[in-house]
Amino acid sequence: MTLSELSFTTGAASDHRSERKARGVGVALGKCLRQALESGRLKCGIMASASLLQRCPERVLLCLLPVPPNNVCDHALHIHHTLITAFCVEHAIRCLRVHEEDLHRAVNHVMDSPAEEKDNSPAASVRQQLTTATSLTAAAAASAAASAAASAASKPDVRCVLVKSPQDGLSFEDEVVLDYHDDVMSNDVFPKPVLSIPG
16 A cells, blocks of 8 residues: 555545534534524524624624525625624634525424424524514515515524523533534634534
């Protein structure tokens, strides 16, 4: 076996290990989102996130930014993400990039959980916030746009998702996600990996 064959083999094994690690972190991130929603620590949407970041950045544990599919180029969203990332770096907030479809699916799955049907729960208030943030008013929409508004209202705004720090200490899943960030995202490897959240 030559040196180039050996380095290729160890590189492939290393890639497989990092892929398995990222998959495990994706599972932990899904559980982290569920815990955050259940305890009222989840903020979704550009405006709600910017407001929280401006008022009390020290309360933010994690920032999740969706990465759109390769063929989608939204310049305004890219600028928002660049500014949010810079703010997070300045305030030592851990920031992870997640596939957009996975983040939508995970947040929808967490919100549709039958375990959280109490109207006075923190999860219900987050559901209400997400619904009102993405819905259009009936007066502003014509009858043709009403169906589009209804579908937009059913989808939460995940252009930026913040997880606030828990008051009672970090869960195991929180620690797994934060350790992944510290190990992988803080190194000098570019481009940074994009996480997937298994469905």
